[in-house]
Amino acid sequence: MSLQETEKYAFRPYRKGDAKDLIDFFNKTHEPLAGFVPRTLKYWRWCILSRPNMDEEGIVVAFYEDQIVGYAAVERSGKILEFCYNRNCGGELIVSGLLSWCTEYASHHGASSVKLNAPVQDAVVRQICEDEGFTEEPFPSLFLRILDVPDLFRKLLDLKKPIVEGSDETILVDLAKFPSWCPQHVTILVHDGQVAVSTEKQAKPTVRIEADISTIASCIFGSKCTLYRAILERRLRIRPLRKIPRALKLLSFFQLKKPPWFVPAADYG
Amino acid sequence: MKLLSETFRMTDDFLAWKYHLNPDFDQSLVLVAMDRGKAVGGIIWLPRNLKISRSLAVKAMLGADLVVDRNHRGQGLAKPLIAAENRILEGKNGLMSYGFIDPRLVERVHGPLIGLVEVPTSTTVYKKYLGLSEIRQKVMRMNKMAKSEESVSRKLPDLDVTVSFHLKGMSPFILRIGPDGVSMEENALTDPSLKVKCDLTPSELFNGKSKNLTLIRALLTRRLRVKGSLKKAIILYRLSRLLGVLLE
Numbered sequence: 385m386s387l388q389e390t391e392k393y394a395f396r397p398y399r400k401g402d403a404k405d406l407i408d409f410f411n412k413t414h415e416p417l418a419g420f421v422p423r424t425l426k427y428w429r430w431c432i433l434s435r436p437n438m439d440e441e442g443i444v445v446a447f448y449e450d451q452i453v454g455y456a457a458v459e460r461s462g463k464i465l466e467f468c469y470n471r472n473c474g475g476e477l478i479v480s481g482l483l484s485w486c487t488e489y490a491s492h493h494g495a496s497s498v499k500l501n502a503p504v505q506d507a508v509v510r511q512i513c514e515d516e517g518f519t520e521e522p523f524p525s526l527f528l529r530i531l532d533v534p535d536l537f538r539k540l541l542d543l544k545k546p547i548v549e550g551s552d553e554t555i556l557v558d559l560a561k562f563p564s565w566c567p568q569h570v571t572i573l574v575h576d577g578q579v580a581v582s583t584e585k586q587a588k589p590t591v592r593i594e595a596d597i598s599t600i601a602s603c604i605f606g607s608k609c610t611l612y613r614a615i616l617e618r619r620l621r622i623r624p625l626r627k628i629p630r631a632l633k634l635l636s637f638f639q640l641k642k643p644p645w646f647v648p649a650a651d652y653g
Numbered sequence: 654m655k656l657l658s659e660t661f662r663m664t665d666d667f668l669a670w671k672y673h674l675n676p677d678f679d680q681s682l683v684l685v686a687m688d689r690g691k692a693v694g695g696i697i698w699l700p701r702n703l704k705i706s707r708s709l710a711v712k713a714m715l716g717a718d719l720v721v722d723r724n725h726r727g728q729g730l731a732k733p734l735i736a737a738e739n740r741i742l743e744g745k746n747g748l749m750s751y752g753f754i755d756p757r758l759v760e761r762v763h764g765p766l767i768g769l770v771e772v773p774t775s776t777t778v779y780k781k782y783l784g785l786s787e788i789r790q791k792v793m794r795m796n797k798m799a800k801s802e803e804s805v806s807r808k809l810p811d812l813d814v815t816v817s818f819h820l821k822g823m824s825p826f827i828l829r830i831g832p833d834g835v836s837m838e839e840n841a842l843t844d845p846s847l848k849v850k851c852d853l854t855p856s857e858l859f860n861g862k863s864k865n866l867t868l869i870r871a872l873l874t875r876r877l878r879v880k881g882s883l884k885k886a887i888i889l890y891r892l893s894r895l896l897g898v899l900l901e
Binding site for chain 2: 415416417418419420421422426427430434435436437462487490491494495496497498499500501502503504505509513516517518519520521522523524525526527528529530531532535536539540543561563564565596597598601602605606640644645646647652
């Protein structure tokens, strides 16, 4: 591919020695998104350079004054594995330049189509794709299950460090339908406004919650089921009833509010 | 691996890359079902560090492939393979497992067995067709199907239909369906017996849970328009299995 200039941006194919900078750029760009698999040199070499339908000529890098401002890695079949650009630096020109390059490369190799995974909320990519005659397709459904609730609860608490007003509380959550080697219950302790998680079973909890594996996961990942709906459908049971508002407040600390999951094509299939 | 390559049409190179060359591949996360010394099913997980929110990364297990030999399907072999996740992932310190799975399969099999839940992603796929080579490949598959499947081949001898397709994101093309099978013309001067115009992409038309409902809705909202003789349209509907290949 020849060197192209889109006004002040330069586009050139990958060169040996670019890998580290591209990995840093990818990690920095995708780091805020859920679904992000951090790139190491070893992982990137495997998922991009060693891929059977891929070669180094399928990677294009965009520069602005010697600074990397974007890159794309495309298979000979037209599947764009990674697509990154600096949103703060002429996004439209970079996206358009990278996409044109990928389309030309795929076309040159006899691909029947070009496919790009992008975050739904990326208005720049959406606009350019519409202008370039791309159509939108649904992304495959993503399913998950939690294997270790206490550990996940602990990590979420470390992250949010909530302060709770009101009396101390000992909440025992009975986890139904979890694998036998997983903890079958988790205790949420509220003491002096601090919240902690333990796997020790308390003899006299002040609140008792029962939920199964999928209800807990649905509540945490903010999918269709909300905490309230789970209670109404009796998939989440809280005793005594008068403690429901307080228990829900505490459980809400463990909810991830609709994280924007983004999965580049390099990470599956 | 042979089973995977046969079932999913993966090349040996691709399989070697996906698993043997994968720095995260762990042989203890592979389960194989055997019948009289022959592998008839299997399931493979790959461990990964995964961000589940803006600032939380966890160790997760990606369900990479689940496969059951064609001759052993419908015998309930997938269920014990999926249920084995509990045993295989023990001691691997994974906080969660995840995968990209057909929702119909999850509803029937995975859901009741291991309690998977769907996570709404904010990923979308943009696609641009480069010419009609994809359709040409599909026409080849349609002809293969017409030869191998009796339910399709017995409908063809009395047929002579030409259908022009104007689908969103694609150049127009004409399919001729007749006793010899299916052929495609790009710039045909033929006056087609049926004209199909649609401002939906093939995947939009075909990815809904109920394909018939999606088709009816598209017809009612006039996003899908079929012009021509009603008799030919009914014949075409009866060949929906064959035409389904076009929309995959």
